Amino acid sequence: MDIIRNCREMQLRAESIRQEGRRIAFVPTMGYLHEGHLNLMREAKKLADELVVSIFVNPTQFGPGEDYEKYPRDFERDEALAKQEGVDIIFYPSVDDMYPPGYQTYVTVEEVTRNLCGMSRPVHFRGVATVCTKLFNIVKPHTAVFGKKDYQQLVTIRRMTADLNMDMEIVGVDITRESDGIAMSSRNAYLKQEEREAALSLSRGLKIAKKLYDDGERGASVIIRAVREYIESHEGTDIDYVKICDAETLEDVETLERESVIALAVRVGLPRLIDNHVFGEPLIIP
Numbered sequence: 001m002d003i004i005r006n007c008r009e010m011q012l013r014a015e016s017i018r019q020e021g022r023r024i025a026f027v028p029t030m031g032y033l034h035e036g037h038l039n040l041m042r043e044a045k046k047l048a049d050e051l052v053v054s055i056f057v058n059p060t061q062f063g064p065g066e067d068y069e070k071y072p073r074d075f076e077r078d079e080a081l082a083k084q085e086g087v088d089i090i091f092y093p094s095v096d097d098m099y100p101p102g103y104q105t106y107v108t109v110e111e112v113t114r115n116l117c118g119m120s121r122p123v124h125f126r127g128v129a130t131v132c133t134k135l136f137n138i139v140k141p142h143t144a145v146f147g148k149k150d151y152q153q154l155v156t157i158r159r160m161t162a163d164l165n166m167d168m169e170i171v172g173v174d175i176t177r178e179s180d181g182i183a184m185s186s187r188n189a190y191l192k193q194e195e196r197e198a199a200l201s202l203s204r205g206l207k208i209a210k211k212l213y214d215d216g217e218r219g220a221s222v223i224i225r226a227v228r229e230y231i232e233s234h235e236g237t238d239i240d241y242v243k244i245c246d247a248e249t250l251e252d253v254e255t256l257e258r259e260s261v262i263a264l265a266v267r268v269g270l271p272r273l274i275d276n277h278v279f280g281e282p283l284i285i286p
């Protein structure tokens, strides 16, 4: 496994892989790897000859007062995990190489970034779209693999690559959960033991939503109310949003007619946790 820290070097390497007719699969991450990331790598490995994983805590997707400085980092551990998964190249650039002095170009995806996390994190998706565009230009993947845990991010990247004619395939991978049902996240590292019970209310809230849907309920406000009440009954939770949206446009829906997603963001102690469920898809939660 090679570690490449320089953008230009990565670009040259990607070009030479392409010239050999080999396919590149790419998994962008912010590191502090967990089983969710590793599952993305396993899926990506099936899709290409060379697997590139980037580890970059991207400052432009954090707003003022968010956890950019505190975001957990452990490159040595990430390196060992990536090696075990058969990653061919870790791309590990510095902030200065990605955003040198004078940097001033950003990518904005409009409608799909307005709702949900876009409401409370106004610069977040601009940062995500920008860094992904840069990473795609550097790593030159044939396929890029993203997790459905960050559902709005996946929709945004699909929209962006289609709108800007980026010649690659975007693959979405199901959410990986801990054995108790909590969606895996690097930010779970912030949770104190006593906060885990409150954190469990997200996935269990989704289970309540699924049950209502499976029993025939189609009114978004009824399902949202039940989920909110359940989460609020757990001490230490502070709901940012509970919303039901069209799975493609991410606009709020009143009635679940087309494919819809319920998305949650809840602060539990320090971390703001997110989770979601696409109605009609499996949801395996104990």
Ligand code: AMP
Residues within 6 Å of the ligand: 028, 029, 030, 031, 036, 037, 040, 145, 146, 147, 148, 149, 150, 173, 174, 175, 176, 177, 183, 184, 185, 186
């Ligand atoms: P991050 O390092 O949090 O930016 O995540 C990197 C990639 O891993 C993104 O595509 C995430 O959606 C994905 N990911 C993170 N956690 C999970 C999870 N629990 N299940 C599936 N994918 C995940």
